[in-house]
Amino acid sequence: MKILITGGCGFIGSNFVRYFSAKYPSEKILNVDKLTYAGNLQNLQGMDKRKGYRFVKTDIASARKMKDIFKNFRPDAVVNFAAETHVDRSIYTQGVFLKTNFIGVGVLLNCALEYGVEKFVHISTDEVYGSITRGNFREDSVLNPSNPYSASKAAADGLVLAYYKTYGLPVVITRSSNNYGPYQFPEKFIPLVIFNAMENKKIPVYGDGLQVRDWLFVEDNCRAIDLVLRGGKAGEIYNIGGQHERANIQVIKRILKILHRPPTLIEHVKDRPGHDRRYALSISKIRRQLGWQPRVSFESGIAKTMRWYQKNRGWLKNTQTGAYRSFYRKYYSKLGLSET
Numbered sequence: 570m571k572i573l574i575t576g577g578c579g580f581i582g583s584n585f586v587r588y589f590s591a592k593y594p595s596e597k598i599l600n601v602d603k604l605t606y607a608g609n610l611q612n613l614q615g616m617d618k619r620k621g622y623r624f625v626k627t628d629i630a631s632a633r634k635m636k637d638i639f640k641n642f643r644p645d646a647v648v649n650f651a652a653e654t655h656v657d658r659s660i661y662t663q664g665v666f667l668k669t670n671f672i673g674v675g676v677l678l679n680c681a682l683e684y685g686v687e688k689f690v691h692i693s694t695d696e697v698y699g700s701i702t703r704g705n706f707r708e709d710s711v712l713n714p715s716n717p718y719s720a721s722k723a724a725a726d727g728l729v730l731a732y733y734k735t736y737g738l739p740v741v742i743t744r745s746s747n748n749y750g751p752y753q754f755p756e757k758f759i760p761l762v763i764f765n766a767m768e769n770k771k772i773p774v775y776g777d778g779l780q781v782r783d784w785l786f787v788e789d790n791c792r793a794i795d796l797v798l799r800g801g802k803a804g805e806i807y808n809i810g811g812q813h814e815r816a817n818i819q820v821i822k823r824i825l826k827i828l829h830r831p832p833t834l835i836e837h838v839k840d841r842p843g844h845d846r847r848y849a850l851s852i853s854k855i856r857r858q859l860g861w862q863p864r865v866s867f868e869s870g871i872a873k874t875m876r877w878y879q880k881n882r883g884w885l886k887n888t889q890t891g892a893y894r895s896f897y898r899k900y901y902s903k904l905g906l907s908e909t
């Protein structure tokens with residue numbers, strides 16, 4: 570199989586590239602990433618030595634460049650991780666969210682149709698369903714996004730399904746809950762808490778901190794995405810939930826305890842506008858149809874994640890100073906790779 574992975578230098582994408590590469594060592598991988606502030610080639614250090622792996626720096630919203638990529642590589646399958654992903658940023662800068670998360674997806678769908686892709690896996694999010702006080706969302710629940718990020722993802726989901734209904738493009742959508750694990754950019758909650766706690770910095774808690782997220786260890790998500798890629802039915806949506814619901818404040822207290830830091834680091838700040846109170850997913854469809862369920866408990870996942878961040882302080886520091894962004898330029902010239 571020749572697989573085109575977009576956004577492979579981000580958090581989940583890079584974990585997936587490593588997972589896929591280790592599981593299928595002879596399959597060809599093309600990773601296309603724009604290398605925004607969230608994309609980091611250091612996440613895939615060593616991958617360039619793997620036979621059959623290639624990286625191209627490109628924007629998925631560029632129709633001309635993406636067409637060339639499809640024409641030359643002729644992928645059998647596409648897994649689209651590329652997106653602007655941070656809710657807080659989307660509240661203040663909406664344009665790039667619409668461009669990448671909707672227009673970019675449209676470009677990929679057109680290319681996939683033109684070049685006869687056999688499977689198009691679109692990575693979406695539980696946030697498209699909005700907030701739920703009790704119970705959980707199924708794949709056929711009504712979409713009710715609350716912020717520009719989740720609204721852009723919901724719009725893309727509609728477009729992806731339209732390409733199945735109108736043109737028969739074999740698409741599948743995954744909607745996962747909040748991921749955590751190695752290589753997550755420290756603007757997101759868990760790595761931000763770990764980083765600030767390690768540095769003895771204040772930890773900003775939005776509002777009362779009683780908002781609930783369902784935490785999914787990233788490796789469990791990669792395994793689910795692979796199952797959906799191989800066995801997911803065209804035109805279907807699969808929820809992927811961690812089944813580990815925790816209030817934000819509980820997560821912070823756990824991390825502080827493991828790191829022997831005082832609760833005085835916690836600082837309640839103004840709440841995020843449109844803040845979803847609780848996310849929760851039913852995973853009975855993926856469990857029944859593809860035999861998936863999460864394997865990593867929150868306790869062991871968080872311990873693994875903290876060990877990784879403690880061991881990779883240099884990586885963390887680089888993301889704070891922006892040093893990682895100049896890394897790829899040196900990397901390009903060293904390896905003589907091409908930029909498009």
Ligand code: NAD
Pocket residue numbers: 575576577578579580581582601602603604605606607608609627628629630649650651652653654655669673692693694695722744745746747748749754
């Ligand atoms: P991330 O922000 O860590 O990485 C996104 C990657 O996409 C980066 O490498 C970035 O450079 C790249 N990118 C952004 N715009 C691009 C463009 N126009 N063209 C090409 N590449 C571009 O995100 P993540 O947390 O790894 O999320 C990956 C996907 O999973 C997203 O689609 C997101 O909506 C979805 N998702 C994430 C979570 C989560 O908890 N992180 C949960 C559910 C779903």
Ligand code: TYD
Pocket residue numbers: 655656657696747756757758759761773774775778780781782817841
């Ligand atoms: P985040 O990682 O931004 O994911 P999402 O909003 O997409 O679920 O945030 C997770 C939760 O943590 C969310 O309820 C907002 C909250 N949060 C804070 O309380 N403080 C912070 O500094 C951040 C980044 C998030």
